[in-house]
Amino acid sequence: MVRAPCCEKMGVKKGPWTPEEDRILVDYIQRYGHGNWRALPKQAGLLRCGKSCRLRWANYLRPDIKRGNFTKEEEEMIFKLHELLGNRWSAIAARLPGRTDNEIKNVWHTYLKKRLMPNQTVKESKKRAIHTSEPKTESKPIIPRSDSGLATSPEYSMSGFSSSVADGNSAATVEESFSSEEFTEIIDERFWSETLSMDDCFATTMQYGASETPSGDQINEPSLSPLSSNSEGMEFWWRVFMEAGEMKDLALI
DNA sequence: AACCCGAGCAACCGCTGTAAA
């Protein structure tokens, strides 16, 4: 009707990419860009579907991709971000320059996740000899996703959030300051918005000093409300995150 | 040397939100 039929399965190659295919794809994108993924393989002379081309480019061929092992700092960053964001790999990847969501997802499932398991094997520990904190059980994301229906799910209610910040002494006061519905709305508007980038958080931290926290008193300041203006709201969340996951470590990286 | 098993990772699948006609 409106557009041409979706990518025909007939005659489309699948499986691992050959160096020649990689070269063709890179050459084409460098020359013409990738405005239309669906049309790209045909125009470039590749027997692949556009989706496959996009994935190959995004996960492997992009020039800004950082290859090689993850550094300890990157791994700690993933731990912190996963604690905050859950399995939102693209959001996590956005905070790790040069790393793809697929790569982070793979690393998480094959290795990092196991570090959270208390009964990890000696073999695994030896294989990846990276000093880390105490093993802890896998936690649910602090931030519920509004677009997946989880926001209204009981397991992603405020109880999950408050338990995550229970390490600090401000958990009770934070929980009392707004309802779960408000929390969901606030998170949607303030956190998931593009304005709440890690850079913003870093900037706020630099402004107030990362060494100030943890301090529950400051979260209770009237001016530091999740409902306040954008920058103040971000500051609020930043402080909550600091309490929840010692995010100040991230600011120092 | 041969086999087995598990880790690592590239790639695919299916779903969802959005844009276009």
Next chain:
DNA sequence: CTTTACAGCGGTTGCTCGGGT
């Protein structure tokens, strides 16, 4: 407003390779 394709995301699969027996 409806229909359909596109783009992106997260989950999963399956192949490869290295270490252990």
